[in-house]
Amino acid sequence: MPPTPLLDAVLAQDTAVSTLRRALAGGRVHHAYLFDGPAGVGKELAAFGLAQALVCETRRDNGERGGSGDRACGTCSSCTRAVPREETTRPVHPDVVVLERGLYEPGQIGRRTPESQDISIDQVRSLVLARAAYGPHEGRAKVFLVRRAEELSVPAANALLKTLEEPGQRTHFVLLTAQASLLLPTILSRTQRVRFGYLPEATVTAILTGRGVEPGRAAEIARLAGGSVETALGLADPEESEHRTAFVAAALRAIDAPDMGPALDLAEDAKKAKDALPLRIAALASALGARGSAAAAAGQPGAAGARGREAREAVACAARYSLAISALGELDGNASAQLVVEAMLARMRAV
Ligand SMILES: [Zn+2]
Incomplete structure (x- = not known):
């Protein structure tokens, strides 16, 4: 052909x-x-x-x-x-x-x-x-x-x-x-x-299946990709998916760490992966959202366990979620990736 x-x-x-x-x-x-x-x-x-x-x-x-x-x-x-x-x-x-x-x-x-x-x-x-x-x-x-x-x-x-x-x-x-x-x-x-506008989900699905992604998974990724093949490929790439999971884990550790050291290291790494950063921060936001919802559910009256602690955790997760979303907005501008991550983590630690 x-x-x-x-x-x-x-x-x-x-x-x-x-x-x-x-x-x-x-x-x-x-x-x-x-x-x-x-x-x-x-x-x-x-x-x-x-x-x-x-x-x-x-x-x-x-x-x-x-x-x-x-x-x-x-x-x-x-x-x-x-x-x-x-x-x-x-x-x-x-x-x-x-x-x-x-x-x-x-x-x-x-x-x-x-x-x-x-x-x-x-x-x-x-x-x-x-x-x-x-x-x-x-x-x-x-x-x-x-x-x-x-x-x-x-x-x-x-x-x-x-x-x-x-x-x-x-x-x-x-x-x-x-x-x-x-x-x-x-x-x-x-x-x-x-x-140029966003692509319809069906188009993103077709492009992904054309690149060998299994149809069911392609449709699922297309739903999350917001009409962008670039985002979809980032989501579909197994290697990037590993990096994303590692970023989320490192960010959560950095938030709880006794000092800013781990946060600064993560910010330093962010410099090298500026293009991948929006999806990684979005994944962090989504992890914080999920964690907050779980804590809120556990803190409901009638649920077992220490309610006060769960409720505080839910509030903290919600605040950190908002900070991740604002960091995404800052990345959209011409801001340095390192500074955005550093400031985001510093603010999350202060919550
Ligand atoms: Zn020609």
């Missing part, structure tokens, strides 16, 4: 995909898009799909040959090379360039230190500005994809402005974000927004 063109593989985002297909067919692809929507709903697949169609060697291009084509062939050399490689998460095609915090070794982008907080101006300079004067290597189009564009540092975003406005012939930008409100207004005003 020949490989499916990437844009064909985007599921349940009909409005976004038809906007892109119309632009391709009419030779009116915008020079700077903002793909805006929750994580794990197909934004990135659509962005690579658009890039693939733009560099495809056999697509009839309205502007050039009087034809119209809204589909990449999926099989030519350019199409094949526009697909991101699993190991590096970027394609080998020289005209499909990915920008992302920490994607490149510091030396590759003229830095001494890793990009721990944001997409640096060094990355924008070496990947975008240094090449801005040249057209596409292979002639058809050049596409820059910016993952989590809200992580562009202010200098990096400012350095991009002029290029975003007048990127040069056949050069396109696709900025991906789940948090458009964190982007500079000057960036927002220079991009055309394409919205």
Whole structure:
């Protein structure tokens, strides 16, 4: 079976995909898009799909040959090379360039230190500005994809402005974000927004079963995943599920520990797993909720045991549950993962 063109593989985002297909067919692809929507709903697949169609060697291009084509062939050399490689998460095609915090070794982008907080101006300079004067290597189009564009540092975003406005012939930008409100207004005003929504449960279930998850379990995970494949895969991944259980156990120990030592260690570890953190903290919230309900039930009049202690435990769990939920909100912003976990545990300990 020949490989499916990437844009064909985007599921349940009909409005976004038809906007892109119309632009391709009419030779009116915008020079700077903002793909805006929750994580794990197909934004990135659509962005690579658009890039693939733009560099495809056999697509009839309205502007050039009087034809119209809204589909990449999926099989030519350019199409094949526009697909991101699993190991590096970027394609080998020289005209499909990915920008992302920490994607490149510091030396590759003229830095001494890793990009721990944001997409640096060094990355924008070496990947975008240094090449801005040249057209596409292979002639058809050049596409820059910016993952989590809200992580562009202010200098990096400012350095991009002029290029975003007048990127040069056949050069396109696709900025991906789940948090458009964190982007500079000057960036927002220079991009055309394409919205992506949450996926229906049935779609998430189908994607999971397609990846070998047993159907019953896939449906159960899809119910919890809130319309995001990324969340669903995190829930389905046995290794991540172990890490999540370990995080919850360590957090509960840190709350009861005599000093802040274990909490600080856990916060230090959180730095390394920022992407996995929302699901881990959500699991902690859910564990605290379950513990609180159990304590409340045990503390009911008529239940056996020390009622006062159970009632206090139920109140403490409820307060800690709220703290976990606020920590999730803080993670949504640009806060440091380490600080969020440290502050959350310190507050939980003080309850
Ligand atoms: Zn092709």
